[in-house]
Each structure stands twice: as structure tokens, then as C-alpha cells.
Amino acid sequence: MSADTLILLLAYDRGLGLDALTRQRTKAAVPFGGKYRVIDFALANCLHSGLRQVLVLTQYKSHSLQKHLRDGWSIFSPELGEFITPVPPQMRESQDWYAGPFDAIRQNRYLIERNRASRVLVIDGGAIYRMDYAELARAHEESQARITVAVRAVTAPGSDTQARVAADENERIIGLTLAGDESSAQMPAAEHLETMGVYLFDKACLLEQLDRIERGMRPDQDLALDIIAPLVQTEPVMAYRFGQTRGRVTPDRYWCDLASIDAYYQANMALLRAEPPLDLYQSDWTILTYQGQYPPARTVPGATSGNEGVFVNSMLAAGTVIRGGGVNHSILFPRVQVRDGAIVEASILFDGVVVGEGAHLNRCIVEKDIEIPPHARIGFDLKRDRERFMVSEEGIVVVTKGRSVSGDPA
Structure with missing residues (x-):
């Protein structure tokens, strides 16, 4: 499983809603939960899912993040083909920084091509959740999808940070729109599904899109809306529902993208509830991090x-x-x-x-x-x-x- 899936972990984003906390660090490096960094949750998902080829695409004020990866995540074995490697913009074809998620992938095409994996999992390093990516990969294979999009059920539409998803009875995606726009209002409303920044591509499909979409042809702000949405009529694009009973992590169905200071504060305070919505204490799904050698509190x-x-x-x-x-x-x-x-x-x-x-x-x-x-x-x-x-x-x-x-x- 590990050798067949390459992870592109997007960690270049400043996180505009967290501006007060990202003046000296990228969003993925923001402290969370008393001892963690935000990126630890996505990396722990990779570790426990058996996916250990991880390219961390960095850009904005990345020193804190790179130091954290060095000190806390130098645990994989290169001799076994495992790695967590920070990749700032290499500027191999131009002098440009990453202009968006698809451009970040484009600029690292050579790393994708030379890797033997047949799938590429693109994940947002700025969200808090626990997920078994191995189960996502199994669902991708079973459905014979070319792209699988992780989705979560929400009580009502309206998120201004994630795309709204419409899927048929076979979980094939038939529509992707920004929640709140006119086309979103006309989508089926039996239930509300939203993306969560997790996309699994067949590598061949991803390379085809890199060939098809030239730089600057379309907006590059959101993979779901700008890249995947135009493909739902021509390619098998499937939805994978978050929090299923399949998989090895407790299906607590907790996900937060920390889109504002208030969301960040509430997510931390929720950890203090008698029964917190995010279970940090599942013994076989621990969240790893770097901890200094300090005396006990x-x-x-x-x-x-x-x-x-x-x-x-x-x-x-x-x-x-x-x-x-x-x-x-x-x-x-x-x-x-x-x-x-x-x-x-x-x-x-x-x-x-x-x-x-x-x-x-x-x-x-x-x-x-x-x-x-x-x-x-x-x-x-x-x-x-x-x-x-x-x-x-x-x-x-x-x-x-x-x-x-x-x-x-x-």
C-alpha cells in the first residue's frame, strides 16, 4: 500500500483567517491542543494508514514547520523507501512561487513522474481530523474511480471554505459547487455533503490534467472547484464518505479546517469537554509530535x-x-x-x-x-x-x- 501511493501534503498556505497566529509561521505549523502542531494530524493519518512516502509542499514562512518535521518526524526509513520530505518551490521551469494547489502540484511534476506509485493522494495540511487513508484507497480501487474525493455530511450548507458535493446513489459525484452560490442552491438537498481537502488521483489521470490545463488557463484556488468539478461529467469521480465504520480509526467524524481565530479557539476548547468530539486518546491511533525534554508540569x-x-x-x-x-x-x-x-x-x-x-x-x-x-x-x-x-x-x-x-x- 505504501509503495503504491505518493502523498502530496499541501502546507504552503498562510491561512488568512488565522493571520494573528501565522505572522511567523505557516498555518500547518500553528500550535494546537497543548503540544501538537496542526500538521501532526495529517501526518499521523499517513503513518497509521501505512502511507509513508510524503512530500510536504512548503512556502510561506516555512522555517518553523521544517524544524518541526526534522525534530518530530524523522522517523521513517529511507532504506525502506519511506520519507517525509519538505519541498519548497523548486522553480525548475520559471521563477514563480506556488500560485495555488494545482500549480504546486505542477511545479513538482518531475517528483510525481519519477515515483513508482500509481496513485497520488493530495491532502490539506491545515485541517484537524483523523482518517484512515488506506480505507479511502481501498474504496478508490473497488469503485474503479480515477479520482476519489473525501466528503463529510454537514447539517446545513453554507461553508465558505469548502465545496458542496452532489452524488448519485452509487456515490458518483455529479456536481461540485461553492456552498452559497446560485448553482449550489439548485443542487439536490436530501443531504448536505462538503469536501474536506482530501483527493486521491490515479497518477495517470493527474498527469493528464497537468498536460491539459496550461498554466494560467483557469483559476487555481481550490482543487475541487477549479480542477475536479469540470471532470465530473467525463471521468469517474467518486465520493468517499468520512467517518465510516470501515477503517481502523474510531469514526468520531470530527473535522475542522481552522478557518478563523474563533474556529481555532473553539476547536481547542472542545478538547476540554468531558467527552471531546475529537478523540486524542485512541491508543492505536496516537498523534505524534515533537516534545522537548522538559520536566513534568x-x-x-x-x-x-x-x-x-x-x-x-x-x-x-x-x-x-x-x-x-x-x-x-x-x-x-x-x-x-x-x-x-x-x-x-x-x-x-x-x-x-x-x-x-x-x-x-x-x-x-x-x-x-x-x-x-x-x-x-x-x-x-x-x-x-x-x-x-x-x-x-x-x-x-x-x-x-x-x-x-x-x-x-x-
Whole structure:
């Protein structure tokens, strides 16, 4: 299975909806869930599915991502034909950067041609989900498809980031449109299906499209809408339904493309539910990542107050110390320090954040290595916060580097 499928993992996207978190990193490298990076979920799917020939197409501010791949994912054996290889634009035929997903594939045609695999799986490295790609490949073979598109059922149409799918009773796709446009409104409405950034091509079919579509002939923003949609009338393009009982991963049917700060915040907070929608604890489908060699997280009494450090319904990564402060319903990445009397509520603190004595954070996302001054209050006066920070539509305050974090005194 591994030798017959080449993975093209698209990780060049900045992620415009996450602009406050992608100023120094690509979307795929954004921290998630207390210790992971977003790309870890797609790579873990590849690993557990037995697909171990992975080309990671990088571009925008890729250093953080490449470092993470080196430190956390140097686990495959080249001697066995396994690899995870970052591929920035090679500019073999022009001096252009990747202009879109199809152009990124086009620029790496030579890597596809020289690989012996008969199939090419193109996946978005900026989404959070767990999926058995091996089962997708089996369905592709059984249906004799030339292209298989992973789809998920949604309660109502309207996503502005994914294409809406219409399929017949045999799961053959008969229409692909952007949810919300006029043609989408006329599509069958018995159920609502949307793409999820996972496309399996017969290699011969993909190479035919590279030959057919010259550079600049059509828009190149979305593989489903710009490349696959025109083919549904002439090629067997099949839908593969996400979350089937077939396959080895628990069918939790969770998928999120983190299209905004609010979506990112909600996806992280959902992990704190008593029964989270995304199961990170399935023992045979673990999510691998890089973890620094830090000491265990702990709580200690405050040096001044003598109060015990406390955390409630929170995730604490290695190296985190709560010194007489309190943490409630929050996610703390490695090496976070919460000082005496500080309170952190419903917040996400990235690696190395220090919360000063008596400071109070509420519904915040704090970028790595930022020090919150003593007695600062952030997340309580959104009008004041908007003058200094980015504040989302739902009132999440994002504290980034280069901004004053003095806060209002308690």
C-alpha cells in the first residue's frame, strides 16, 4: 500500500483567517491542543494508514514547520523507501512561487513522474481530523474511480471554505459547487455533503490534467472547484464518505479546517469537554509530535501568598509551573509559568508564556514567549483590548509579539 501511493501534503498556505497566529509561521505549523502542531494530524493519518512516502509542499514562512518535521518526524526509513520530505518551490521551469494547489502540484511534476506509485493522494495540511487513508484507497480501487474525493455530511450548507458535493446513489459525484452560490442552491438537498481537502488521483489521470490545463488557463484556488468539478461529467469521480465504520480509526467524524481565530479557539476548547468530539486518546491511533525534554508540569505554593497553585479542567504540557496562581478551563503549552495570584481562565497560552503576579487573563490566546506583566487584565474590556490587540468577532483576544501587553491594572 505504501509503495503504491505518493502523498502530496499541501502546507504552503498562510491561512488568512488565522493571520494573528501565522505572522511567523505557516498555518500547518500553528500550535494546537497543548503540544501538537496542526500538521501532526495529517501526518499521523499517513503513518497509521501505512502511507509513508510524503512530500510536504512548503512556502510561506516555512522555517518553523521544517524544524518541526526534522525534530518530530524523522522517523521513517529511507532504506525502506519511506520519507517525509519538505519541498519548497523548486522553480525548475520559471521563477514563480506556488500560485495555488494545482500549480504546486505542477511545479513538482518531475517528483510525481519519477515515483513508482500509481496513485497520488493530495491532502490539506491545515485541517484537524483523523482518517484512515488506506480505507479511502481501498474504496478508490473497488469503485474503479480515477479520482476519489473525501466528503463529510454537514447539517446545513453554507461553508465558505469548502465545496458542496452532489452524488448519485452509487456515490458518483455529479456536481461540485461553492456552498452559497446560485448553482449550489439548485443542487439536490436530501443531504448536505462538503469536501474536506482530501483527493486521491490515479497518477495517470493527474498527469493528464497537468498536460491539459496550461498554466494560467483557469483559476487555481481550490482543487475541487477549479480542477475536479469540470471532470465530473467525463471521468469517474467518486465520493468517499468520512467517518465510516470501515477503517481502523474510531469514526468520531470530527473535522475542522481552522478557518478563523474563533474556529481555532473553539476547536481547542472542545478538547476540554468531558467527552471531546475529537478523540486524542485512541491508543492505536496516537498523534505524534515533537516534545522537548522538559520536566513534568507541576503546581507549587506562591512564594508571597503561600496559596497552592490550582488548575481545573485544563491541559498542562511538560515544563509548566503554576506558582500560587489558578488555571481554569485553559490549555497551556510547554514551559508556561503562572505566577503567584495570577488567574488564567478559558485561555490558550503558547510555549514559554509567563503570566506575572496578580495578572488576570480571560478568553485569550497568547503567542509564545510573551511575558504578561504583573496585575495586567486582558479580556475584560474589549474596547480597550482592541486598541492594543487583535480581537475576534466572538471576543477572543489574541496577544501577539510586538504589542504592548501592559494591560489595565487590577
